[in-house]
Amino acid sequence: MSTFRRVATISFNATLRTYLSGSNLFWIVAFPILLSFLISLWLGSDGDTAVSRLGITYETPRGDQASREFVRVSKVFGVYLIFCFSTLLTRAGNLHDERRRGTLQRTLVAGVPYSEIVAAHLVSLILVGALQAVIVLVGTGLLGTRWLATGWGSVILPVAGTIFAASGIALGIAGLLRNPGIVQLLAGGAPSILALMGGAFFPLDVAPAGVQRLAAVNPMYWAMEALSGGFVYSGWASQAAPMAILFLFGVIGMVIGVQGLRRFEP
Amino acid sequence: MTASIRQMGVITAHLIRKVAFNPAVVWLIAMPLVIIYILGITMHGLFSAEFTPVKPYRIVVALPEEAGFLVERISRAPKHFAVEEARDAQEARQAVFQRQADAAIVAADGDEPLTVIAPPGSIVLEMLAGVVQASLEQEAQQVAAAQPPVENGSREESDTGARSAGAADGALSAMPWEGVGSFEYFSIGLIVMFMAFASHSAMVHCVQDRSTGAYLRIRALGVTRAVYLGAGITSGMLLGAGFSLVMAVITWTLFRVVWGNAAAWALMTIAGAASVASLSFLLTALLPSDPKGVENAGGTVYSLLAFFGGSTVPLTIMPRWFSEIFSWLPNRKMLDGYLKIVKGAGVKEIEQELFGLAAAALIMLGLAWLVVMLLKREEV
Amino acid sequence: MATHAAVQEARGQAAGDPSIVVEGLRKSFGKNVAVDGLSFTVHPGEIFGLLGPNGAGKSTTLSIMAGLIRPDSGDVKIGGHSVIRETQRAQRLMGVVPQGLAVYEELTAAQNLDYFAKLRGIEKKRRRQEIEEILELVGLSGVAHRKVAQYSGGMKRRLNVGIGLLGRPRVLLLDEPTVGIDPQSRRHILDSVRRLAESGMAVVYTTHYMEEVEYLCSRLAIIDRGRVIAHGPIDEVRALAGDAVVLRLPFPRGVLDEAAKVESLQNTLPMPVEVTSGELRIVLPQGSRQAPAVIEELQRHGVPLDGMRLESPNLETVFLSLTGKALRDGKAAEEGAMA
Ligand SMILES: Nc1ncnc2c1ncn2[C@@H]1O[C@H](COP(=O)(O)OP(=O)(O)O)[C@@H](O)[C@H]1O
Ligand SMILES: [Mg+2]
Numbered sequence: 014m015s016t017f018r019r020v021a022t023i024s025f026n027a028t029l030r031t032y033l034s035g036s037n038l039f040w041i042v043a044f045p046i047l048l049s050f051l052i053s054l055w056l057g058s059d060g061d062t063a064v065s066r067l068g069i070t071y072e073t074p075r076g077d078q079a080s081r082e083f084v085r086v087s088k089v090f091g092v093y094l095i096f097c098f099s100t101l102l103t104r105a106g107n108l109h110d111e112r113r114r115g116t117l118q119r120t121l122v123a124g125v126p127y128s129e130i131v132a133a134h135l136v137s138l139i140l141v142g143a144l145q146a147v148i149v150l151v152g153t154g155l156l157g158t159r160w161l162a163t164g165w166g167s168v169i170l171p172v173a174g175t176i177f178a179a180s181g182i183a184l185g186i187a188g189l190l191r192n193p194g195i196v197q198l199l200a201g202g203a204p205s206i207l208a209l210m211g212g213a214f215f216p217l218d219v220a221p222a223g224v225q226r227l228a229a230v231n232p233m234y235w236a237m238e239a240l241s242g243g244f245v246y247s248g249w250a251s252q253a254a255p256m257a258i259l260f261l262f263g264v265i266g267m268v269i270g271v272q273g274l275r276r277f278e279p
Numbered sequence: 280m281t282a283s284i285r286q287m288g289v290i291t292a293h294l295i296r297k298v299a300f301n302p303a304v305v306w307l308i309a310m311p312l313v314i315i316y317i318l319g320i321t322m323h324g325l326f327s328a329e330f331t332p333v334k335p336y337r338i339v340v341a342l343p344e345e346a347g348f349l350v351e352r353i354s355r356a357p358k359h360f361a362v363e364e365a366r367d368a369q370e371a372r373q374a375v376f377q378r379q380a381d382a383a384i385v386a387a388d389g390d391e392p393l394t395v396i397a398p399p400g401s402i403v404l405e406m407l408a409g410v411v412q413a414s415l416e417q418e419a420q421q422v423a424a425a426q427p428p429v430e431n432g433s434r435e436e437s438d439t440g441a442r443s444a445g446a447a448d449g450a451l452s453a454m455p456w457e458g459v460g461s462f463e464y465f466s467i468g469l470i471v472m473f474m475a476f477a478s479h480s481a482m483v484h485c486v487q488d489r490s491t492g493a494y495l496r497i498r499a500l501g502v503t504r505a506v507y508l509g510a511g512i513t514s515g516m517l518l519g520a521g522f523s524l525v526m527a528v529i530t531w532t533l534f535r536v537v538w539g540n541a542a543a544w545a546l547m548t549i550a551g552a553a554s555v556a557s558l559s560f561l562l563t564a565l566l567p568s569d570p571k572g573v574e575n576a577g578g579t580v581y582s583l584l585a586f587f588g589g590s591t592v593p594l595t596i597m598p599r600w601f602s603e604i605f606s607w608l609p610n611r612k613m614l615d616g617y618l619k620i621v622k623g624a625g626v627k628e629i630e631q632e633l634f635g636l637a638a639a640a641l642i643m644l645g646l647a648w649l650v651v652m653l654l655k656r657e658e659v
Numbered sequence: 660m661a662t663h664a665a666v667q668e669a670r671g672q673a674a675g676d677p678s679i680v681v682e683g684l685r686k687s688f689g690k691n692v693a694v695d696g697l698s699f700t701v702h703p704g705e706i707f708g709l710l711g712p713n714g715a716g717k718s719t720t721l722s723i724m725a726g727l728i729r730p731d732s733g734d735v736k737i738g739g740h741s742v743i744r745e746t747q748r749a750q751r752l753m754g755v756v757p758q759g760l761a762v763y764e765e766l767t768a769a770q771n772l773d774y775f776a777k778l779r780g781i782e783k784k785r786r787r788q789e790i791e792e793i794l795e796l797v798g799l800s801g802v803a804h805r806k807v808a809q810y811s812g813g814m815k816r817r818l819n820v821g822i823g824l825l826g827r828p829r830v831l832l833l834d835e836p837t838v839g840i841d842p843q844s845r846r847h848i849l850d851s852v853r854r855l856a857e858s859g860m861a862v863v864y865t866t867h868y869m870e871e872v873e874y875l876c877s878r879l880a881i882i883d884r885g886r887v888i889a890h891g892p893i894d895e896v897r898a899l900a901g902d903a904v905v906l907r908l909p910f911p912r913g914v915l916d917e918a919a920k921v922e923s924l925q926n927t928l929p930m931p932v933e934v935t936s937g938e939l940r941i942v943l944p945q946g947s948r949q950a951p952a953v954i955e956e957l958q959r960h961g962v963p964l965d966g967m968r969l970e971s972p973n974l975e976t977v978f979l980s981l982t983g984k985a986l987r988d989g990k991a992a993e994e995g996a997m998a
Contacts (some may be wrong), residue, residue: 022777026763033765036575044579048586069411070394071404074375084400115761119822122725122755123778124747201578202310205591210321215596218402219324222333245398247376 019125023133027107028140040103041145045096046152049089074245075163082162083244089158090171090240091213093149094233095204098179100145101138102200105183108134108274109191131274135184135267142176167243170252171236174259178232181266188273207233232262283506290497290510291517298480298518307477307522311469312529318591319462319534325595326461335361336381336403341371343386346393352414353384359406372396382407455618456594466530467617468590470523471551471610472581478519478555479577482563485511487570508560508651512644515556516549523548539620543629547620550636551613557643558609564650584610609639676739677702678752678830678861679724684733686719686885693719694730695885699878701861703829706852708872708879708893709865710974716885717865718758721834724863725755737830751779754828756820758835764808768799768818771807772825779826789825796851797821813844820848824855831855831862837871849874869974881978888981893974900972902946903980906953909966910939920960928956931979942980943969 031037073080108131111117120130150172154160160168190196208214210224211233217225228234235255242251298304324330338360340350353360365371368385375383375396382397382404395411397404456464485507488494497507527544530536538544562580566572585591588611594602605611616632677700684697694716701707709717722728724735726742726749735742737749762771772790781789794800797817807815820836833852837845852875856862864875872879873893880890889896921939925932930949933940939962943949947969957964970976 019778022774026774030763030765051587068392068415069408071408072394072396073399074372074378074396076372076396081399083398087400114763115757115759116763118722118725118727118757119755119761119775120778121727122750122753123775123825124750124780125778126747198306198310202314206314206317209318214592215322215325216400216402218332219330220321221323224321225333241398246378251378 016129020129020133020136023120023125023130024136024140027134027137028144031104031137031141032144041096041100041141042148045093045145045149046156049092049149049153049158050156052088052092075247077163079162080245082159083241086158086160086162086244087237087240088214089153090237091208093146093153094175094213094236095208096149097142097145097175098182098204098207098233099200101142101179101183102186102196102203104138104141105187105200106193106196107137108187109193131271134187135180135270138180138183139176142180146172146176163244164248166248166252167240170243170256171239174239174256175232175236178236178259178262178266181263181270182232183266184270185266185273186270188270188276207231210234212237232259235259235262283503286502287506287510287513290502290507291514294481294484294510294514295517297484298477298514303480307473307480308525308529311473311526312533315462315465315469315530315534318465322465322593323461325593326456326459326464331358332402335359336406337379338362338407339365339371339374339380339383341365341368341383341385346386348418349384349411349414353407353410356410384411455615458622459618462530462534463536463621464593464618466526466534466536467614467621468585468593470526470530471588471613471617472585472590473526474519474523474551475555475558475581475584475610476577477522478515478552479559479562479581481515481518482511482559483570483574483577486563486566486568486573489568490570511563512556512560515559516552519552519555520548523552537621539623540625543620543624543626546626546633547613547616547629550633550640551616553640554609554613554636554643557640557647561643561647561650564647564654584608587611589614607635609636612636612639678738679707679863680736681724682734682736684720684723684730684735686723686728686730692885694723697733697880697882697885697887699880699890701830701863703859703861704856705878706856706862706864706876708876709863709882710867710869710872710879710978711865711882712867714884715882717882718834721755721832721863721865724832725753726750751826752828753830753832754823754825756823756831756833756836758838760815760819762807762815762818762822765806767804767806768794768810768821769803771818772822775822776825781826789827793821793824796824796854798847811841813840816840817844817848820851829860831860833862833864835866837866837868869978872974879974881974881981883978883982889977896977897972897974900977900980901944903942903944903972903976904946905970905976905979906941906943906950907968907970908939908957908962908964910934910937910962920962924956924960928953933979940979942976944980
């Protein structure tokens with residue numbers, strides 16, 4: 014059996030099992046949609062401050078009406094960011110879980126090299142992330158969020174960058190920590206704080222200079238930048254830099270993860 | 280009777296000991312402190328009346344001579360705006376588009392005299408719009424004073440504009456968070472949120488006992504179910520109140536939060552603890568024999584309540600109608616009450632919140648009892 | 660029983676080259692020596708028993724044999740391939756049944772088997788057939804499409820064994836596969852293992868139940884704290900106890916001065932005295948003729964003699980007389996009583 018086939022089998026199994034648990038289904042799928050819906054309700058009222066008044070016209074940097082949707086879309090995207098990170102960080106413990114259960118050892122005895130198991134684990138993180146993104150984006154889209162107002166690229170790039178970065182970071186966490194309680198705590202608490210500090214729910218202008226500088230090492234800040242680059246500014250050109258940084262986050266996380274997991278090799 | 284009370288006391292003490300001497304208690308205290316600190320610093324600007332950006336916003340203008348008053352007006356706030364002139368509207372637009380400037384004001388081609396270009400939803404747009412509008416109104420009034428007969432339309436429009444702005448100001452001063460700093464706000468918000476977790480941990484231990492058989496052992500000693508449940512609720516209440524007390528002292532030491540009238544605070548804390556304990560009891564009644572499930576349900580419910588009740592996402596950034604439809608939540612009542620107390624309210628001013636919480640506690644206890652009765656199996 | 664062992668032995672010798680060769684295994688975790696110089700061989704068709712109390716080093720030995728842990732020294736050859744130098748080739752020849760329940764509870768038995776079969780590289784057509792055979796063998800055909808989470812402990816154990824049989828391995832390593840299950844499931848597993856050996860598999864079976872070794876194995880090693888204390892064909896090992904018999908006596912807990920009594924007995928009697936889960940055990944190295952003296956001593960201590968009996972030599976007697984302690988600690992003994 015080829016490496017490719019084995020990695021595919023393992024990652025498919027891990028992904029399938031993720032979705033077989035009722036509580037996972039709730040947390041990964043239903044809850045994010047529900048919450049995003051409530052958020053978009055919340056935003057129903059404000060959002061468009063920019064109606065013409067008193068002889069003033071308001072224009073977005075791109076100059077089109079569609080990019081006004083950014084106000085609403087960005088808040089829902091913020092909620093999505095929280096769920097993407099908390100889902101993938103939770104799944105980061107999966108490999109240690111398998112070690113505790115003994116299924117990891119069993120897989121090794123079946124003749125699968127450890128490196129392939131780690132690779133499959135990463136692929137499964139990305140798959141779970143991608144599946145969640147599709148479900149949440151379609152779900153909230155049907156509930157009224159106009160994701161595609163300014164075209165596919167505005168949304169797909171930031172979402173893909175987020176999934177890649179979050180998967181890498183999750184793998185990195187798995188390489189550093191193996192205590193399930195601590196990983197769980199991190200997955201529950203860190204994403205909302207990162208979102209608030211990354212400007213997902215209110216503009217970072219109100220934060221002091223130190224917090225604004227800290228945003229540079231916050232993947233969620235760059236995800237928001239990639240989104241605004243697509244919706245408000247020049248599209249591809251302004252998305253390139255934040256995308257590159259998100260990619261870097263993912264790669265650094267993966268390197269740390271692979272190195273760290275090697276320590277735990279049976 | 281006295282035997283029951285003594286038994287209840289013993290079980291309550293046991294449950295409290297189990298929670299308080301568990302290493303997890305460190306997280307219960309450290310987590311909210313870290314979050315208070317982070318949110319307090321991050322949202323400092325949202326809670327102070329005067330907002331000044333870290334660096335002045337770069338505003339590019341391309342305006343005809345007649346609009347000189349506008350440029351002059353904007354330049355009067357150098358801490359907020361740094362004004363640059365562009366050759367033409369095209370260049371100004373490009374500057375914003377290329378993100379070399381934060382916003383631009385250009386003369387429009389159509390009948391409207393001005394176009395403001397800025398990212399939607401941004402603070403620079405809010406501020407600039409405010410200033411531009413105000414100075415246009417002022418200019419219009421001056422023109423009107425010099426030349427009495429002008430078109431009625433714009434006059435009216437400026438009036439309504441002024442009125443609605445005034446109305447908004449008046450409403451703002453009545454807002455519960457008005458005059459409270461970010462550290463005070465989030466100390467209150469997170470204590471309210473984590474009080475529920477603290478209280479809940481007593482109930483989680485009760486359910487754990489049930490699943491390990493320790494409960495049966497206790498029942499076999501002649502403890503009735505009511506006594507056991509009573510002990511669970513009592514220890515939940517005491518843990519909630521104790522948590523609140525400990526956190527009040529810590530936040531006072533670390534963040535200088537002044538907690539105001541002691542009697543009002545104590546009453547608020549007791550009423551709040553009663554409401555969280557009864558909510559926890561209700562959750563437990565629904566999932567009687569699954570400790571992990573009870574713990575997770577608590578996590579979900581309390582996080583949601585914290586979200587909608589203004590603990591984690593502050594009321595300041597919620598639209599008013601949204602915060603109003605959730606004002607009946609018990610944790611929101613607690614938040615409102617503590618906010619009032621911090622602002623100097625006595626017992627009299629928080630009566631409404633106290634009654635609300637007491638009513639909530641009674642309703643949830645009643646519901647929980649109903650559930651317990653309905654789900655009652657062979658157990659006596 | 661004896662004939663079964665004899666048949667196995669005959670089969671083993673006839674088959675020529677051993678399937679498993681373990682040579683001088685040594686492994687320590689920090690200062691704790693888990694395996695201390697273990698060697699044995701197993702021929703095709705033979706069931707080799709590794710008997711020892713908890714913490715003896717059985718699981719560590721099996722993990723080394725499965726290529727999951729590097730030994731500090733020594734080597735294991737499976738079908739002539741070293742698990743250290745040709746790990747994956749050796750692994751392809753063996754099936755492993757770990758001590759823990761290494762199954763996915765959220766999947767069905769069929770899904771579990773299918774997954775590990777794929778990873779072993781068994782092609783589609785053979786996979787189906789083999790999974791059916793295994794389900795039949797472990798008696799789970801009827802519930803193959805139910806989630807494992809709904810299984811009883813015994814069913815989970817049987818699935819755990821079944822997964823180890825995928826790929827028709829020549830060598831099967833079982834690590835306490837019957838811990839904490841009902842008698843039927845236990846019987847089922849023991850009989851399956853026997854049948855597999857009859858079909859020519861070489862089996863290593865670890866346990867702390869001496870009855871299982873007596874029932875299954877032709878040869879065994881008894882280990883304690885990583886060290887081999889007895890090794891060889893089962894009859895030879897049994898004979899190591901010599902004339903020794905064990906005097907067993909119910910010794911109810913809650914007798915006021917129990918601890919003091921035991922201590923005093925241990926001081927006065929020249930032989931090992933042990934108390935486990937309400938039973939007093941005294942090894943009589945020279946056989947039953949020592950009994951009267953001991954009984955007298957017991958009476959002198961005021962120990963009630965109801966239910967006293969003498970036990971003829973068996974593996975447990977061997978262990979007790981060689982180490983001075985019971986094969987099962989209190990907890991394990993309780994588990995055994997439940998099973
Ligand atoms: N990964 C490990 N790290 C440290 N010590 C271990 C590890 N695995 C086993 N041990 C120790 O090695 C000894 C033998 O353990 P084990 O092989 O599990 O015994 P058994 O399976 O016979 O009960 C025990 O003292 C155990 O504590
Ligand atoms: Mg073991």
